[in-house]
Amino acid sequence: MKLNIDYVSDLHLTHYISKNESITKIDKLVQDKISMQVKGDILVVAGDIDEDINRVSELLYSCSKYYKKVIFVLGNHEYYIPVIKYIYTDPMAKEYNYNSMNKVYRLNEIFKDNNNIIILDKTNNTKGLYTYNTFLLAGDTLWYKPVTLVDKLYNYPMQNDSRFILSELSKKDKIQKLHNDSISWYNNLPNNIDLIITHIPPFRNKSNSRGNNSCYYTEVKEYKSSVWIYGHDHKEEDIIINNTRLVSNPWGYDTKDFKIKTLTLTK
Template sequence: MKIDILSDVHFDNYFYGKYKKDDVIKFYSQIIDLNNTGDVLIIAGDLGHDNEQNIRILKMIKEYYSYIICVLGNHDYYLMGKTNKKLFKDSFERVNSMRKFINSKDGMYCLNGDIIEIQGIKFGGCDGWYNDGFLKVNYPNEEFPITSTNQMWSNCTPDSKFIFGIENFDDIFTIEKEKINAVYKECDVMITHINPSSKKEHIDIKYQNNPSSTFFCFDGEKYLKDGNMKYWIFGHSHDKIEYTEHNVQCICNPLGYFNESGNGQWVSLKSIKI
């Protein structure tokens, strides 16, 4: 089985309110060889800020794949603009609606603490979230009260401004942790939006000494060590990252924003074969 990997596609950062099929396919044809796609496309979160647009573009791309498997990222929780705020009472209602739409389409899956099996390969995953693992692992002699970490979170990321229904930076991790526990021992390929390692060497070098990196990873050492997965696919960081930990190949292959990707020209698809 050939598996193609992307994350952080941020559809609305590229197509805004206009997204004719020809324009979408032309854009992705510079990243994906549409005549030689894999069996499965994994998108490790951050589809975009508009559910309807996300679904329509996924359906366009799906015509070139037998299966699309995704999880949702922090930007998929954002309530931005009047429309989203009218449609959804909080961020959880928005992501539940998007998962329902994706899972209703043939050959498309949005994992939420569950496993699907395709051609004998088990894919498990959930959105995942960050916790204080980076701080505890890399600054073991310092204390980080949740009030101060919340303040840093507010200063360093827009998540605190656009995600509704939570109070603390790691509230969603508490929810997602149970979903990780439900699948990590049973899958061949694990997918989360967030990096499962809090070690500095598994963060892009320019952020390795920045405490705010705690909002880009969680301490998943136990899962990497005790899990059954051979691959762990993640996103969130807009830097390409690959490392091996406890014989698990961990891969982040982001598209990122248009100015980071050269409007798609600087990004290449990552593929693996199992």
């Protein structure tokens, strides 16, 4: 049995359609950029579509016209609630009661009964697991943890994750909790997973200029699948580490000639 999977990450829609433009332009973008390249049975989007969940939803709905299933894991940008000089003036802040998890719950709620669009998230009814035609998929953001003093100084005072992910916790504690929850989820996964999908890479990519910053990876003790799709660090990759194939196909930059990439799972 085979499963052909198209995959992409880090679309960052504002590079193509500004927040002031009609949401209907997203459907045209998908038609122009994706529909003519479809090779897979399903599409995997490994996070960072947009900060606005209405735009996220429109992109996923548009993609689902061309695939049997669309599988999405949240990126860090899906957690963002915009602030201006640390003053919560954006209507989104009030809508989600100044808490990014309420935004995550809302996105999960939109698709909870949708059979074509699957949000893989440990906080929703999937618990981050989904079976498609006997293939077991697992997915989560897989939040990082700043390790070195330099990384902490980068993350806590000025990085967008600290500024735009809102919580009742301190900047340090909220990132730590996100990380702890992700690691707990991962450590409790079964060992028969056919594909893992995360936004954050599960390894330190030394070939990437960001690879030395622990805000761009989350190392795990063992890879629980032989194939892993990720995003976040904006670097195309297709490598083998410890018998696991790790692939990434970021979009999000209008200077790039975007191509859908495809991999095949077999049983």
